[in-house]
Amino acid sequence: MKKYSLFPALLLAMAHSVIANPWTGNMKDALNRAVTDKKDVLIYFSGSSWDRRTQALEKDILSTDDFKSTAPKKFVLLNYDLPQNARQDPASQPKMKLAEQYGVNGIPSIILADHKGRAYAAVGQQKTTEEMMKVLNTLQSQGAEFRKRLVDAEGKKGLEKAEALVTALQLVPKWTWNKHYQAELDAIKAADQEGKTGFIAKIEREEKLKQEQVAYQKLFRAKKFEEVVKTSAKAISQAKGEEAQRLYMYQIQALAAQKKYAEAKAAIETMSKIDPKSQHGSSQERYLGIVDQMKARDERQAQAIADAKKKQEKKPSAPIVSKPVAVVSDIKVLHEEVKQLEKQLAAATAASKKAADEQARLEKKLVAMKDVVKTHQNMEERKKKVVELEKQAKELEKQARDLKKKATEIKSGKK
Numbered sequence: 001m002k003k004y005s006l007f008p009a010l011l012l013a014m015a016h017s018v019i020a021n022p023w024t025g026n027m028k029d030a031l032n033r034a035v036t037d038k039k040d041v042l043i044y045f046s047g048s049s050w051d052r053r054t055q056a057l058e059k060d061i062l063s064t065d066d067f068k069s070t071a072p073k074k075f076v077l078l079n080y081d082l083p084q085n086a087r088q089d090p091a092s093q094p095k096m097k098l099a100e101q102y103g104v105n106g107i108p109s110i111i112l113a114d115h116k117g118r119a120y121a122a123v124g125q126q127k128t129t130e131e132m133m134k135v136l137n138t139l140q141s142q143g144a145e146f147r148k149r150l151v152d153a154e155g156k157k158g159l160e161k162a163e164a165l166v167t168a169l170q171l172v173p174k175w176t177w178n179k180h181y182q183a184e185l186d187a188i189k190a191a192d193q194e195g196k197t198g199f200i201a202k203i204e205r206e207e208k209l210k211q212e213q214v215a216y217q218k219l220f221r222a223k224k225f226e227e228v229v230k231t232s233a234k235a236i237s238q239a240k241g242e243e244a245q246r247l248y249m250y251q252i253q254a255l256a257a258q259k260k261y262a263e264a265k266a267a268i269e270t271m272s273k274i275d276p277k278s279q280h281g282s283s284q285e286r287y288l289g290i291v292d293q294m295k296a297r298d299e300r301q302a303q304a305i306a307d308a309k310k311k312q313e314k315k316p317s318a319p320i321v322s323k324p325v326a327v328v329s330d331i332k333v334l335h336e337e338v339k340q341l342e343k344q345l346a347a348a349t350a351a352s353k354k355a356a357d358e359q360a361r362l363e364k365k366l367v368a369m370k371d372v373v374k375t376h377q378n379m380e381e382r383k384k385k386v387v388e389l390e391k392q393a394k395e396l397e398k399q400a401r402d403l404k405k406k407a408t409e410i411k412s413g414k415k
Contacts, residue, residue: 022072030078034115042075050084103175118180146171162192228254245280
C-alpha cells in the first residue's frame with residue numbers, strides 16, 4: 001500500500017493562508033520584512049466598516065485571488081483601517097498621525113514607500129486588478145529610478161549635486177519633500193548656497209503661502225473679519241506688487257463679509273492700481289461685479305424678510321384703544337374658537353356613537369342572515385336526501401313484489 005506524506009498538504013495549506021490574508025497592520029514589522037525581502041511597502045488606509053469606496057475597492061480588487069497572489073511578490077502590504085470617527089477617537093490618533101505623514105486626504109488611499117518608509121507615489125483609483133497591477137508596476141519602476149538618481153547625486157558636488165537632487169525629487173510628489181526627504185532638501189541647500197537652482201526658495205515661498213492661507217482661513221471661520229482687515233493691512237504695508245495684491249484679497253473678502261460694500265469696492269480699485277496687468281489687477285471689473293451681486297443678494301434677502309414679517313402681522317378688526325383691550329379681544333376670539341371646537345367634538349362623538357350602534361346592528365343582522373342561509377342550505381340537503389331515499393324505497397318495493405310473485409309461482413308448481 002502506497003504511503004502519502006502530509007508535508008506537501010501542510011505546505012499547500014500554509015501557502016493558501018498567506019494568500020488569503022497577505023496584510024499586516026504594523027509599520028515596524030512591514031519595514032523589517034521590506035528590508036529582508038528587498039521589497040517596497042504598499043500602505044493602504046481604509047474604512048472597511050463604513051466607507052463604500054473602500055468596500056468597492058476591496059471587493060473588486062484587493063480581495064481578489066489575482067491581487068493577493070501577485071501584489072505580495074512585489075510589496076509588503078500594510079493596512080491601517082480607520083473607524084468613521086477616527087479624528088475624535090483617541091485610540092485612532094497614531095493612525096491619523098501616520099495618515100497625515102503620508103499625505104492622506106481621503107479614504108481609501110494607497111501609498112507606495114521604500115524599505116525605510118519614505119513615500120514615493122500615491123496610487124489613483126483603478127477599475128480592475130489588472131489595471132491596478134499595471135499602475136503599481138509603473139510607479140515602482142519610477143520609484144526605483146528616483147532612488148537611483150539619489151545615489152548618483154551622492155557622487156557629485158556643488159551646484160551639479162544640487163541640480164541632480166532637484167531632478168530626482170521632481171520624480172516624487174511635492175507633499176513628500178518636507179515629510180520624507182528633508183535630508184535631500186538640506187543637501188540641496190548646502191550644495192547651492194547661492195540659491196542658483198531657485199528650488200529651496202520656491203519651496204519656502206510655497207510653505208509661507210500655505211501657512212498664511214491657514215492663518216486667514218482660521219480667522220474667517222471664527223468670523224473675526226475686523227482682525228482680518230487689520231492683519232492684512234499691516235502685511236500690505238510691508239509687501240509690494242502681486243504679493244500686496246494677494247493680501248488685499250483677504251481684506252476685500254472681510255469687508256464684503258461685513259456688508260461694507262463701498263469699502264470693499266474702494267479696496268478693489270486700490271489693489272488694481274498696484275499692478276493693473278497682473279492676474280488680480282486685470283480682474284478688477286469681475287471683482288467689482290461680484291461685490292455688487294453680493295449687495296443685491298443681501299438686499300433681496302432683507303426685503304424678503306421684511307415682506308414675510310409684514311404678512312405675519314395681524315390686522316385688528318376694530319380700532320385698538322389700548323393694549324389690555326386688544327388682549328381681551330383676543331381672549332374672546334379664543335373662547336369662541338373653543339366653543340366651536342367643543343360643538344364639533346360633541347357632534348363627532350355623537351356621530352361616532354351612532355355609527356358604532358349601526359355597525360353593531362348590522363353585525364347582528366349579518367349573523368342572523370348567515371344562520372338563515374345555513375338553515376336553508378341544510379333543508380335543501382335534507383330534501384335531496386329524502387328524494388333519494390324515496391327513490392330507493394320504490395326500487396325496493398318493486399324488487400319485493402317481483403320476489404313475492406316468483407315465490408307464488410314456485411308454490412303453485414308452475415316452476
